[in-house]
Structures are given as structure tokens and as C-alpha cells.
Amino acid sequence: MSRSDMKSILLIGPPNVGKSVLFNHFTGLEVSCANYSGTTVEYSSGQLQQSDKKILLIDVPGTYSLEASNEAEQVAVDMLKGVTARDSRLASCCEGTHQHPDTPPPAAVLCVLDAVHLESSLYLLSFVMDYSLPVVAALNRVDIARRKGIEIDTALLAEKLGIPVVETIAPTGEGTEALLDEMKQAVTSTRSGNHPRPSAERWKDAEELVRELSRPQSVRPADRLTRQLISPWPGIPIALFVLAVSFGLVVGIGMGIRQVLLLPLFRGIIFPLITTGVETVVPPGIFRNILIGEYGFLIKGLEWPLTLVFPYILSFYAAMALMEDSGYLPRLGALLDGLFTRFGVSGGSIIPLLLGYGCAIPAILATRALNTRKERLIIVTVICLTIPCISQTGAIITLLAEHSLLTALALILTGFSVALITGLVLNRLLTGAPPAMVLELPELLFPRPAVLGKKVLIRIKRFLKDEVLPMAGAVGIASVLYESGIMNIIGKFLSPLVTGWLRLPEEAAIPLVLGIMRRELSILPLLEMELTALQLFTGALVGLFYVPCIAVVVSVAKEFRLRTALIILVGTSASAFFLGGLSARIGSIF
Amino acid sequence: MNRVIPMCSHNGRFYRKDRSPLLVQLVKQFEYRSSRNLWFAAFYGRLFYQRMISQEVHLSGLLEGVPNEKRVLHVGCGPMPFTALALARLGLHVTALDNDPRAVEQARRVVSHAGLDHMISIVLQDGASLDPRPYDGVWISLHVYPRDQVIEKYLGRMRKESVLLYRNPKNILLRRWYPRCRPPWPGRRIPQPFGKESIIMHPPARTDRIPLSRAPAGTSCTIEAVPKHPLLSPLGIRPGKQVSIEAHCMFGGPIALSIDGRTSAVHRSLAGEILISTSQERQVP
Numbered sequence: 001m002s003r004s005d006m007k008s009i010l011l012i013g014p015p016n017v018g019k020s021v022l023f024n025h026f027t028g029l030e031v032s033c034a035n036y037s038g039t040t041v042e043y044s045s046g047q048l049q050q051s052d053k054k055i056l057l058i059d060v061p062g063t064y065s066l067e068a069s070n071e072a073e074q075v076a077v078d079m080l081k082g083v084t085a086r087d088s089r090l091a092s093c094c095e096g097t098h099q100h101p102d103t104p105p106p107a108a109v110l111c112v113l114d115a116v117h118l119e120s121s122l123y124l125l126s127f128v129m130d131y132s133l134p135v136v137a138a139l140n141r142v143d144i145a146r147r148k149g150i151e152i153d154t155a156l157l158a159e160k161l162g163i164p165v166v167e168t169i170a171p172t173g174e175g176t177e178a179l180l181d182e183m184k185q186a187v188t189s190t191r192s193g194n195h196p197r198p199s200a201e202r203w204k205d206a207e208e209l210v211r212e213l214s215r216p217q218s219v220r221p222a223d224r225l226t227r228q229l230i231s232p233w234p235g236i237p238i239a240l241f242v243l244a245v246s247f248g249l250v251v252g253i254g255m256g257i258r259q260v261l262l263l264p265l266f267r268g269i270i271f272p273l274i275t276t277g278v279e280t281v282v283p284p285g286i287f288r289n290i291l292i293g294e295y296g297f298l299i300k301g302l303e304w305p306l307t308l309v310f311p312y313i314l315s316f317y318a319a320m321a322l323m324e325d326s327g328y329l330p331r332l333g334a335l336l337d338g339l340f341t342r343f344g345v346s347g348g349s350i351i352p353l354l355l356g357y358g359c360a361i362p363a364i365l366a367t368r369a370l371n372t373r374k375e376r377l378i379i380v381t382v383i384c385l386t387i388p389c390i391s392q393t394g395a396i397i398t399l400l401a402e403h404s405l406l407t408a409l410a411l412i413l414t415g416f417s418v419a420l421i422t423g424l425v426l427n428r429l430l431t432g433a434p435p436a437m438v439l440e441l442p443e444l445l446f447p448r449p450a451v452l453g454k455k456v457l458i459r460i461k462r463f464l465k466d467e468v469l470p471m472a473g474a475v476g477i478a479s480v481l482y483e484s485g486i487m488n489i490i491g492k493f494l495s496p497l498v499t500g501w502l503r504l505p506e507e508a509a510i511p512l513v514l515g516i517m518r519r520e521l522s523i524l525p526l527l528e529m530e531l532t533a534l535q536l537f538t539g540a541l542v543g544l545f546y547v548p549c550i551a552v553v554v555s556v557a558k559e560f561r562l563r564t565a566l567i568i569l570v571g572t573s574a575s576a577f578f579l580g581g582l583s584a585r586i587g588s589i590f
Numbered sequence: 591m592n593r594v595i596p597m598c599s600h601n602g603r604f605y606r607k608d609r610s611p612l613l614v615q616l617v618k619q620f621e622y623r624s625s626r627n628l629w630f631a632a633f634y635g636r637l638f639y640q641r642m643i644s645q646e647v648h649l650s651g652l653l654e655g656v657p658n659e660k661r662v663l664h665v666g667c668g669p670m671p672f673t674a675l676a677l678a679r680l681g682l683h684v685t686a687l688d689n690d691p692r693a694v695e696q697a698r699r700v701v702s703h704a705g706l707d708h709m710i711s712i713v714l715q716d717g718a719s720l721d722p723r724p725y726d727g728v729w730i731s732l733h734v735y736p737r738d739q740v741i742e743k744y745l746g747r748m749r750k751e752s753v754l755l756y757r758n759p760k761n762i763l764l765r766r767w768y769p770r771c772r773p774p775w776p777g778r779r780i781p782q783p784f785g786k787e788s789i790i791m792h793p794p795a796r797t798d799r800i801p802l803s804r805a806p807a808g809t810s811c812t813i814e815a816v817p818k819h820p821l822l823s824p825l826g827i828r829p830g831k832q833v834s835i836e837a838h839c840m841f842g843g844p845i846a847l848s849i850d851g852r853t854s855a856v857h858r859s860l861a862g863e864i865l866i867s868t869s870q871e872r873q874v875p
Contacts, residue, residue: 014824064824117852120824148851203828226853232840334855338843346857347843436857437844438821 013112015062034324066127115145301472312394344427346435374432391520545576665717666731678709761785774800
């Protein structure tokens with residue numbers, strides 16, 4: 001069955017209302033969700049499960065209105081009108097689903113309403129009702145509304161609107177079956193659209209409707225905790241504490257799993273098995289060396305991704321999920337905004353910056369939620385230059401912390417100061433208005449353990465499925481290059497740079513070549529060399545600032561221009577070598 | 591009118607009410623003693639006042655039209671009324687106030703020595719109790735106390751086309767001794783030598799509306815006007831809504847506010863364009 005025959009339902013709603021959670025629930029897909037607005041920056045589509053008819057559900061980025069005042073709203077409007085990929089600018093793939101956005105006009109719209117902030121949801125709904133499409137409304141987050149003492153008469157709401165309204169609690173799946181039934185009915189029905197009105201009237205109607213539906217609310221100040229989190233005292237100590245604890249958890253748990261669980265398992269049981277197995281089958285020589293030699297594909301190709309990167313994936317995404325789901329990050333953004341504006345970026349950019357410690361690509365996508373182009377460019381440059389992805393962090397920790405904790409600390413400090421300087425310099429160089437942030441601070445929620453567990457599980461699945469093989473493959477290429485002697489030639493060729501300028505052994509050219517493919521491989525081969533503390537620091541420093549991996553460069557080129565990506569590519573490697581040489585020289589004084 | 595004042599008196603925390611500003615006393619003493627030596631007084635005036643005042647007068651627009659018919663009030667003239675002298679030399683009629691009898695006596699002597707008795711009248715009166723309506727321009731000295739309350743009171747009463755000018759300390763040293771005024775309405779800032787700045791203000795069209803950025807944390811008020819911004823109205827920031835100010839974030843960061851239980855952080859510059867009415871002000875328990 002071709003996709004154009006399929007009926008599709010658009011999933012529309014204000015930001016941070018839980019559209020993606022509902023989407024994942026209905027399609028079985030795994031789109032990322034978090035407790036702040038702007039998590040979904042591109043639309044994803046997936047087939048509705050538990051349905052005999054083929055229905056496509058399309059998750060649209062959250063919008064507050066449909067006046068097409070920004071990119072996300074334009075996407076939503078285009079999709080409501082049923083614009084095909086050829087004549088719109090939607091032709092890019094999305095995280096997780098990778099499908100062609102050749103969408104037919106939708107058969108129906110599922111509008112997700114926020115029970116906590118019903119007024120602005122109804123405002124958005126009034127725009128959706130202008131289109132001649134059947135509409136189903138899901139009144140989501142009723143549990144939080146109830147906790148806040150907001151009771152909404154759903155039956156009356158449905159009657160007033162003239163469309164079916166279903167109460168739902170997306171994370172637990174409550175009400176989703178009834179919603180599914182309504183959606184199935186809606187795709188076969190028709191509805192004629194309302195007449196467009198000025199937005200002042202829409203607001204008035206929404207306000208009146210809310211007044212009719214629920215008891216009038218007394219003016220409630222924000223919770224005390226929010227006020228404390230965004231004031232310098234005790235906000236700054238709390239922020240430092242939270243970040244330090246997260247860092248400690250990530251490193252501690254990661255190292256713990258590696259040392260206690262994975263290393264004994266692999267080095268004690270699996271590798272001896274592989275080695276004996278290979279030795280019995282493959283005769284000594286190049287081929288055996290490629291498999292189990294110094295860069296043995298079967299040894300390092302398994303050891304590095306599984307014992308070195310994997311534990312940190314686990315610990316980082318667990319910590320990140322906690323921060324995302326609690327709603328702490330926007331508060332941290334508000335706290336830091338005054339400081340961040342000195343560097344030309346708004347406080348909201350703390351979210352892409354922290355995401356960058358996981359992987360730069362989702363971080364680059366997340367910068368779309370930022371207001372100005374200047375801000376996006378500064379953040380993307382800082383991420384590409386100074387923020388190691390989690391695999392690289394794992395490699396750096398293993399390389400440095402297992403030798404001396406001091407060098408690890410020095411590297412972190414160098415990274416931070418270079419990030420600050422980059423921000424200051426770019427703020428001067430790039431033109432553009434200073435950022436003026438408007439950031440919603442969502443309710444602080446206690447993260448649900450089940451949701452956290454699922455999030456971490458998704459990350460692990462994605463890592464095992466999409467990352468282990470490329471990493472092992474890169475190690476394989478390295479071992480072929482090494483054993484065939486090509487590496488020697490490259491090493492000789494690069495030796496003025498590597499031995500002359502950076503004062504590293506000749507074989508340190510290997511990570512420089514491999515680092516282009518994957519960021520962590522600019523560090524990992526150093527593990528196998530006998531290096532002094534200074535050489536370790538220099539190597540790690542070069543690896544940290546060195547080119548971001550190919551995939552990151554490609555996504556920068558896609559988001560901005562090829563020129564931007566090339567400038568970042570050249571700029572990062574130039575600063576890596578400059579700082580590396582500098583550290584080798586300054587370090588040798590002591 | 592009285593309701594407006596508490597909104598802005600959070601600046602009052604800069605005042606050390608328990609401590610008399612020592613530097614102010616010292617400067618007063620020094621000016622009083624040295625005003626007897628007229629040669630020194632002329633030098634002192636040239637050093638600290640002349641350039642500043644001529645710049646202020648030119649930017650205030652008072653010299654346009656017929657300066658001869660304009661009347662200017664100078665609050666806090668002290669024993670050496672340089673501001674009054676400079677204004678009079680430019681052709682403006684000046685009424686200079688001070689609440690210190692000794693200073694008034696000495697100032698009269700200085701004025702008559704300068705031969706400007708017909709242009710300047712020195713009056714012994716407290717600035718806070720005077721009606722500013724007859725004057726085209728008002729100069730408020732740096733050491734008038736409490737300056738912010740006098741400024742706000744005057745701005746609320748002055749004629750629309752008149753102009754008010756005051757000076758703020760800019761460098762850290764002066765800030766320690768003189769409170770910095772931040773009236774709720776915008777003014778034009780002119781940097782001056784010796785760590786000061788002059789601010790030229792016109793009476794606001796409506797004194798019952800102030801920018802949201804000037805409302806102190808912990809207060810609640812009604813929104814009157816909102817600039818066009820795609821994110822403000824969906825977050826509830828619309829005219830007529832009751833807003834409570836949660837916090838002013840550090841380093842000139844955003845202002846956290848909540849409306850109908852929804853909290854958002856709005857950048858200070860944007861919050862400066864949101865106008866709130868001060869009439870329904872009340873403290874949140």
C-alpha cells in the first residue's frame with residue numbers, strides 16, 4: 001500500500017503538552033520527549049498501531065498559534081493545508097523515523113489541549129477549527145490539573161466546541177483507547193471550517209469558555225521552589241550542586257560499571273575465548289594481527305564501544321533524563337540568562353549545551369528553539385569546539401582519570417575557558433540583535449521512574465543498534481591501516497606536526513586520522529601508547545578541540561551553510577593544534 | 591499618587607537610613623567653607639560643574655524659543671549654587687532651594703557677588719513640599735534626600751512640556767555614598783566626568799502605568815499594554831491579566847512572572863515594554 005493512499009492524522013498542540021508522548025504511545029516509535037517546550041523541532045510520522053485501517057499519525061512541533069510567525073508554525077500550517085515535499089521546505093528527515101515528508105492533506109486533526117493552561121490551548125484550537133477538517137481534542141495532563149485544583153467539565157467542553165473531547169494522561173496511557181476510537185471515527189467523517197477571526201476575539205472567546213468550564217482560579221504565585229531556584233541565593237549553590245552531582249554520577253556510575261562489571265567480564269572471559277578461537281583457526285601473520293593484534297578488530301572493536309563508551313551512555317542519559325523530566329533545565333536557563341547574555345546567547349541555550357555532552361547532532365537540532373541566528377551560531381561553534389560527546393568523555397576519563405585526576409581537571413578547566421573565550425569573541429564578531437528571551441518555566445514534576453527507565457533503555461537500544469558497528473568498523477579500518485603499514489606512511493607524513501609541534505610519538509597520527517570519522521577515536525588509540533602525563537594531556541587536548549565527527553559537520557552544513565561547516569571544521573582543527581602545541585611547550589617548562 | 595511611590599521605593603534599600611551619609615556632610619562642609627574664598631569657588635565650579643551644566647542645558651531644550659521667559663527650579667543649591675549661576679548666565683530665571691539656613695545665606699552672598707540677583711532667587715524651603723507646576727525645568731542635585739521620591743513626586747505634577755533633570759552616581763565610589771535613582775519611566779542618560787551621569791526626563795503621559803521591569807519581586811499588578819511578540823500572549827501576558835512578579839534574576843537577567851499559575855521568564859528589555867498599572871498593587875502573602 002503506498003503512502004499516498006494512507007489516511008493521515010495531524011497531531012497539533014501547544015509546546016510541552018505531551019504530543020510526543022501520545023505519538024510514541026500510538027505508533028510504538030521512540031521520539032524524544034522532555035519537560036520543556038521545543039523538544040520536537042521537526043515533525044515525525046508513524047503508522048497508528050492497534051488499528052485495522054492504515055492510518056498515519058504525524059507529530060508536528062508544538063505551536064502557540066497558527067499565524068505562521070515562526071518556522072515551527074509555518075510547518076504546522078503547511079501540513080494542515082497538505083503541502084507536499086516538492087513544493088515546501090520540509091524535505092529533511094527527522095530523528096528516529098527517517099521518512100519522506102510527502103504528506104497528503106490530513107484526514108483529521110488530533111488537537112492536544114493542556115488541562116493546566118486551557119486558555120492558550122483553546123486559542124490554538126480556534127485556529128485549527130478554521131480548517132474544514134474533522135477535529136478530535138485530547139484534554140491532556142488532567143492529573144496535574146487536578147493536583148492544582150483545576151476541575152474541567154469535559155462533557156460541557158465537547159458540547160461547546162462541537163467536537164469529541166477525551167481526557168488523557170499521556171505517560172500512563174489513560175484515556176488513549178477512547179481517543180483511538182474517536183480518531184478512527186474522525187477519519188471517515190467531515191466537518192466544515194469556521195470563519196477566521198482576529199486574534200483578540202479568539203482570546204476573548206477562550207477566556208470566556210474557560211470561565212464557564214472551571215471554577216475561577218485565585219491568583220497563585222509560583223511555587224516557592226521555583227523562586228528559590230532562579231534567585232542567586234540559593235539558586236547558584238543549588239545549580240552548582242546539581243551539576244556537580246550529575247557530573248559525579250555520570251563519571252562514578254560509568255567508571256564503576258566499567259571497572260567492576262564490564263572489564264572483568266570482557267578481559268577475563270570473552271577476550272581469552274576470542275583469542276584462543278582465532279589462534280586455532282587463523283595462522284599467525286597479518287590477518288591474525290588484524291583480528292586480535294595491537295588494534296585487533298575483534299578485541300578493540302569490542303572493548304572500546306562496549307566497555308568504555310557504553311557505561312557512560314548509560315550513566316549520562318540517566319542523569320540527563322532526570323534533568324529533562326523534572327523541568328529543572330529551564331529554571332537553570334533563567335538563572336544563567338543574565339550571565340549568558342554577556343556571551344551573546346540567552347539562558348535557554350543551556351539546554352543544547354548540556355545535550356551536546358551526549359551527542360552534538362541532537363544539540364544542533366535543539367538550537368532551533370533559540371531565537372536568533374547569531375545565538376545559534378555561537379552555541380553550535382562552542383559545541384563543536386569544546387564540548388566532548390559522551391563517547392569522547394568516556395575515552396577522556398579512561399585516558400586521564402586512570403592516570404592522574406589532576407590532568408582531567410586541567411582539561412575540563414581548559415575546555416571551559418576556551419568555551420567562554422569563543423563566546424566572547426564570536427559575540428563581538430557576529431552581528432545581530434542581542435537575545436531577548438521568553439522562556440516558559442514548566443511545572444516542576446517528580447520524574448516517573450518508568451518513564452526514566454524507558455528513556456535510558458531507548459538510548460541503549462539506539463547505541464547498540466546504530467553506534468557499536470560503526471565504531472567497531474572504524475577500529476577495523478584502523479587495524480588494517482596499521483598492520484598493512486599504511487599508518488606508518490601517514491605517520492611519517494604527519495610527523496612534523498605530531499612529533500615536531502605536538503611532541504607526541506609518531507603513532508599518535510593514528511587518532512588524528514581516525515578522529516575525523518568518530519570523535520572518540522581521536523582519543524582512544526592514545527590508550528595503547530606509553531605516554532607521559534604531559535603527552536597525555538596534550539593528546540587529550542588536541543582530541544577534545546579537534547574536528548567534530550563527519551556526521552556533525554554534515555548536520556551543521558544542513559542546518560546552516562556548507563561554508564559555516566567548513567569554517568567550523570578548519571577553525572576547530574587549527575585551534576586544536578595551536579593549543580596542543582602551546583600546552584606541550586608550556587607544560588615542558590614545569 | 592502616593593500609591594506609585596512604594597512600587598519604586600525598593601531602591602530605598604540603597605539608603606543607609608541609620609547612617610548619615612558622611613561624604614555628603616563632608617562635601618557640604620567643604621563647599622560651605624570654601625565658598626567664602628571666591629577665587630577658589632570659581633576654580634571649584636569650573637572643575638566640577640561648568641562643563642556638566644552647559645551640556646545639560648543644551649540637551650534639555652530649554653534654550654530653544656525664548657529662554658528669557660523660562661523659569662527653572664533648582665532643588666538643593668547648597669552654599670555654592672553653581673548650577674543656578676550657570677543657568678542664570680544662559681538667560682534663565684532660577685529659583686534655587688535649600689533647606690539649610692546657613693547654606694541659603696551663603697548662597698545669597700555668592701549670587702550677589704556674581705551680580706545675578708535679578709536672575710536668581712534663593713529660597714529657604716524643603717524641595718519635597720514645593721509645587722513644581724510653574725517651572726519649565728527642574729534641576730535636582732545629587733545630594734537631595736530622598737531624591738527618588740522627590741523626582742517621582744515632581745514628575746507626577748509637572749506640566750507635560752517641562753523637563754526634569756537629575757544626576758546619578760555612576761562609579762562604584764560615588765554609588766557607595768549617593769543612592770542611585772531609578773524612576774519607573776525612561777529618561778535620557780548623559781555621561782559626565784567624575785563618575786556621574788545626568789538624566790533628562792519628561793513627565794510621563796500616564797503616571798499610573800510603569801514598565802513591568804520596574805515592579806519589585808513579590809508584588810502583584812495588572813497588565814495594561816503588551817508589545818507585539820509571538821510568545822507573550824500565549825503565555826498569558828495579555829492586557830487585563832493579573833500578574834505576580836516572582837523574581838528579578840541576577841546580572842540583569844530575565845524577570846520571572848506568573849499569570850494564572852503559569853510561570854515564565856521574560857528578558858528585562860522586553861519586560862520594559864510591558865506596562866502595568868500600579869493602582870492594584872498589593873503584596874503577595
